[in-house]
Amino acid sequence: MARIHQTLLGVRQLLWAFAFGAIALVGTGAIQAEVLAVDLGPGSTAPVRPFALNQVQLGDGLLQEKRDRIKSFLRSYDERKFLVLFNNQAGRSNPQGVTPPGGWEDGGLLSGHWTGHFMTALSQAYVDQGEQVFKTKLDWMITELAACQDMIAARFNGSKGSGAASWTPTFPGYLGALPEDTVLRLGPPRWAIYGGNLDTNTWAPWYTQHKIIRGLLDAYYNTNSSKALGIATKMADWAYLALTIGDKNHPQYTGNLTRDDLNYMWDLYIGGEFGGANEVFPEIYQITGDSRHLETAKAFDNRESLFGGAVNNQDILVVTSDKIPGRRRPARLHANQHIPQFIGYMRVYEHGGGQDYFTAAKNFYDWVVPHRHFATGGVGGSYPGTDTNGELFQNRDNIANAMAGTGAETCTTYNTLKLARNLFLHDHNATYMDNYERGLFNQIAGSRADTASTRDPQLTYFQSLTPGVPRDFGNTGTCCGGTGMESHTKYQETVYLRSADGSTLWVNLYIPSTLSWAEKGFVVKQETAFPRADTAKFTITGQGPLDIKLRVPAWARKGFKVTVNGQQSDAVAQPGTYLTLSRTWKTGDVIEVNMPFSIRIERALDRPDTQAIMWGPLVLQIVGKTSSANNGFLGLSLYRYLKLDGDYSSAAIKRTGTSATGDATFKTADGGLTVRPYYIGDSQAVSSYFRRIEPTVVFGTIDTGVPNRKRNEGLPSYDVPVTGIPSPGTDGPTFLDLVWDQAPFATHKAFVEAVMSTADAFVAAKVYSAGERDTIVAKASQAEQELAPN
Numbered sequence: 108m109a110r111i112h113q114t115l116l117g118v119r120q121l122l123w124a125f126a127f128g129a130i131a132l133v134g135t136g137a138i139q140a141e142v143l144a145v146d147l148g149p150g151s152t153a154p155v156r157p158f159a160l161n162q163v164q165l166g167d168g169l170l171q172e173k174r175d176r177i178k179s180f181l182r183s184y185d186e187r188k189f190l191v192l193f194n195n196q197a198g199r200s201n202p203q204g205v206t207p208p209g210g211w212e213d214g215g216l217l218s219g220h221w222t223g224h225f226m227t228a229l230s231q232a233y234v235d236q237g238e239q240v241f242k243t244k245l246d247w248m249i250t251e252l253a254a255c256q257d258m259i260a261a262r263f264n265g266s267k268g269s270g271a272a273s274w275t276p277t278f279p280g281y282l283g284a285l286p287e288d289t290v291l292r293l294g295p296p297r298w299a300i301y302g303g304n305l306d307t308n309t310w311a312p313w314y315t316q317h318k319i320i321r322g323l324l325d326a327y328y329n330t331n332s333s334k335a336l337g338i339a340t341k342m343a344d345w346a347y348l349a350l351t352i353g354d355k356n357h358p359q360y361t362g363n364l365t366r367d368d369l370n371y372m373w374d375l376y377i378g379g380e381f382g383g384a385n386e387v388f389p390e391i392y393q394i395t396g397d398s399r400h401l402e403t404a405k406a407f408d409n410r411e412s413l414f415g416g417a418v419n420n421q422d423i424l425v426v427t428s429d430k431i432p433g434r435r436r437p438a439r440l441h442a443n444q445h446i447p448q449f450i451g452y453m454r455v456y457e458h459g460g461g462q463d464y465f466t467a468a469k470n471f472y473d474w475v476v477p478h479r480h481f482a483t484g485g486v487g488g489s490y491p492g493t494d495t496n497g498e499l500f501q502n503r504d505n506i507a508n509a510m511a512g513t514g515a516e517t518c519t520t521y522n523t524l525k526l527a528r529n530l531f532l533h534d535h536n537a538t539y540m541d542n543y544e545r546g547l548f549n550q551i552a553g554s555r556a557d558t559a560s561t562r563d564p565q566l567t568y569f570q571s572l573t574p575g576v577p578r579d580f581g582n583t584g585t586c587c588g589g590t591g592m593e594s595h596t597k598y599q600e601t602v603y604l605r606s607a608d609g610s611t612l613w614v615n616l617y618i619p620s621t622l623s624w625a626e627k628g629f630v631v632k633q634e635t636a637f638p639r640a641d642t643a644k645f646t647i648t649g650q651g652p653l654d655i656k657l658r659v660p661a662w663a664r665k666g667f668k669v670t671v672n673g674q675q676s677d678a679v680a681q682p683g684t685y686l687t688l689s690r691t692w693k694t695g696d697v698i699e700v701n702m703p704f705s706i707r708i709e710r711a712l713d714r715p716d717t718q719a720i721m722w723g724p725l726v727l728q729i730v731g732k733t734s735s736a737n738n739g740f741l742g743l744s745l746y747r748y749l750k751l752d753g754d755y756s757s758a759a760i761k762r763t764g765t766s767a768t769g770d771a772t773f774k775t776a777d778g779g780l781t782v783r784p785y786y787i788g789d790s791q792a793v794s795s796y797f798r799r800i801e802p803t804v805v806f807g808t809i810d811t812g813v814p815n816r817k818r819n820e821g822l823p824s825y826d827v828p829v830t831g832i833p834s835p836g837t838d839g840p841t842f843l844d845l846v847w848d849q850a851p852f853a854t855h856k857a858f859v860e861a862v863m864s865t866a867d868a869f870v871a872a873k874v875y876s877a878g879e880r881d882t883i884v885a886k887a888s889q890a891e892q893e894l895a896p897n
């Protein structure tokens with residue numbers, strides 16, 4: 108049945124139509140509610156929905172600094188560079204001396220993708236503060252791309268091209284920086300594979316189509332460019348024909364594409380990578396009401412080797428070579444090839460695709476986080492031994508043994524955040540936002556160098572997990588350079604969300620910002636220096652009832668205090684949930700939040716002695732090169748600095764001050780090493796993880812002389828063995844780990860009791876002898892002075 112959305116009007120026009128009683132447009136009165144509820148883009152039919160990007164303005168602070176550096180790049184970079192390759196394919200001339208961007212945007216088989224990213228970034232940069240320069244550039248690109256699309260379409264109708272533009276399109280609507288053939292040849296009868304030959308190979312052609320359409324749709328959402336929507340819709344019409352009828356002018360053509368053909372295409376390593384192509388077509392379906400676009404999205408279902416496993420929650424991201432599902436998927440899947448597919452499934456789900464699409468996405472996400480997730484929010488890394496491709500998924504629970512090598516690809520975090528956010532819109536579990544915050548303030552914020560450059564985006568590709576290695580910045584023309592331009596221009600997108608009925612405002616992130624919620628008549632101004640400080644103040648303008656849900660971060664272990672107009676709130680603040688303030692608000696009401704950061708140690712799932720230092724939401728990196736000791740990791744002994752409160756920040760890793768830029772600096776008591784937030788983007792050698800070296804049981808300076816032994820039960824067993832690495836491992840939590848996990852201790856007596864019961868358990872498990880236990884307990888009893896907090 109045709110849906111209301113086929114009117115081809117955006118949200119503003121629909122609201123306008125309703126307000127002026129133009130209900131005839133809609134048909135029946137029953138759909139009125141839906142008319143008012145029309146939102147576009149991710150979550151547009153979800154119970155919790157995003158605000159339009161122009162409803163939230165970013166205030167001054169860390170993220171603004173990162174964003175401004177990208178904005179100055181976008182402002183200066185010559186947008187004409189993006190049209191060169193498109194003009195070549197369209198048969199249009201180029202200005203003298205203007206060259207393509209380079210990198211992978213150089214005429215090779217991924218060309219065109221950066222044009223899409225650049226349009227998304229321009230529209231996001233524009234909507235932020237309305238600076239005309241970004242819209243001027245964007246409008247110019249859209250006009251030129253429309254002309255290219257028309258020139259190519261004219262060849263479909265018989266007009267002749269020449270040179271690079273002499274090919275004739277199979278279907279109308281195609282737009283690209285490469286010939287249409289580079290897309291069609293991926294399927295039957297040629298089944299082109301990944302490689303560099305421009306005439307026979309392919310390189311993720313649908314990934315590039317996705318990026319261009321995404322850029323155009325974002326231009327429509329953010330700047331109301333109906334021309335951009337028009338181009339995108341024609342590209343979608345072309346995509347439908349390309350994925351149903353296929354390569355019909357080829358002499359060996361045998362008929363329409365089958366489900367099997369599509370599955371086979373998507374299982375091709377890299378060549379079959381389609382990014383989140385399946386996210387854009389349901390959005391176009393919503394706007395146009397043309398159900399063929401929903402069918403196009405479903406054509407991307409990766410049915411042979413992954414979708415079913417995801418619905419049934421069978422983690423098959425990495426399998427042994429004798430258990431590969433399907434005809435041609437590799438044993439280890441490529442992380443950034445597959446994560447965005449599930450963002451697309453969310454969009455299919457949101458437009459009536461059925462529950463399986465949601466279930467698949469939710470299960471898949473849980474395989475990635477936490478089972479393949481570094482403390483930084485990164486995913487990827489390398490196996491020891493032969494397979495060192497850091498873009499692939501590790502096998503389940505391999506964290507510590509995946510750190511050597513290139514590290515985690517930045518795009519993967521960009522996509523993991525998109526998926527977490529989208530899942531949250533349907534399943535309001537604060538864990539998604541804890542993970543979003545982690546990825547945002549670490550891997551994403553850390554992906555931009557803290558230097559000005561108008562010629563280079565200065566973004567990361569891999570962020571190394573190898574200890575003592577600096578981050579590399581650059582990435583003109585690469586995937587991570589592209590997603591990076593987007594990430595740093597949309598920092599405000601998830602700060603606030605709203606319930607579909609407008610009764611609830613969700614505050615997910617502590618980021619200086621102003622929400623203008625015109626439909627409800629509220630303006631909410633958030634003032635904070637987070638994550639350089641741990642307080643936030645919200646000032647309300649407007650009047651009326653509203654539930655405000657404040658996220659209580661899972662890391663807020665030292666309390667989360669909320670006052671409303673100076674009065675302490677008695678709402679429950681359980682870490683890892685949302686606290687609800689229900690009241691009738693009035694202009695001038697003030698909410699203040701205080702959430703002290705503490706130092707926490709996070710242990711790798713598979714090797715608890717491989718640890719990251721956390722400060723609130725931030726990973727603290729240790730500055731400096733490493734030696735070959737401890738397998739190249741820095742080693743730290745920290746237990747002897749702890750007091751009964753178990754607080755690492757009082758001596759073990761102590762705050763030394765604040766840098767000129769406002770960033771916290773710390774020093775370790777052991778070794779006097781400098782420790783600082785991950786998000787700092789310079790070229791110093793840094794370590795995200797270190798090895799914990801605690802050879803004997805100590806209480807302050809009292810050394811019992813008893814080895815601090817490990818208990819290895821409960822360590823995960825890799826689902827696929829890693830050559831040379833015992834699994835499960837032999838580096839389980841130590842005696843002192845298990846004792847200090849019970850901190851803080853109210854009294855010395857409580858501490859001694861914890862030591863005693865833990866030692867008893869070690870004796871029962873035959874790890875300690877009764878004599879060793881007695882020594883440990885006796886020394887713990889003597890340590891009253893040692894352990895008294897200062």
Ligand SMILES: *[C@@H]1O[C@H](CO)[C@@H](O)[C@H](O)[C@H]1NC(C)=O
Nearest residue numbers: 257259260261263264279280
């Ligand atoms: C081809 O020409 C026909 C007739 O003029 C026109 O209706 C159609 O829109 C054209 N198609 C394209 C893709 O330009």
Ligand SMILES: *[C@@H]1O[C@H](CO)[C@@H](O)[C@H](O)[C@H]1NC(C)=O
Nearest residue numbers: 117119120330331332333334
């Ligand atoms: C959006 O563009 C359409 C024309 O494409 C125009 O009618 C409408 O007024 C614009 N809306 C806004 C809010 O600018």
Ligand SMILES: *[C@@H]1O[C@H](CO)[C@@H](O)[C@H](O)[C@H]1NC(C)=O
Nearest residue numbers: 347348350351352362363364
């Ligand atoms: C091939 O696909 C097109 C849709 O693009 C459809 O109209 C046509 O009926 C299909 N042909 C066959 C034989 O299924």
Ligand SMILES: *[C@@H]1O[C@H](CO)[C@@H](O)[C@H](O)[C@H]1NC(C)=O
Nearest residue numbers: 473476477535536537538539
């Ligand atoms: C939220 O997600 C986490 C991680 O998957 C899970 O352990 C927890 O039970 C979930 N909470 C709720 C309320 O569903």
Ligand SMILES: [Zn+2]
Nearest residue numbers: 516518586587
């Ligand atoms: Zn990338």
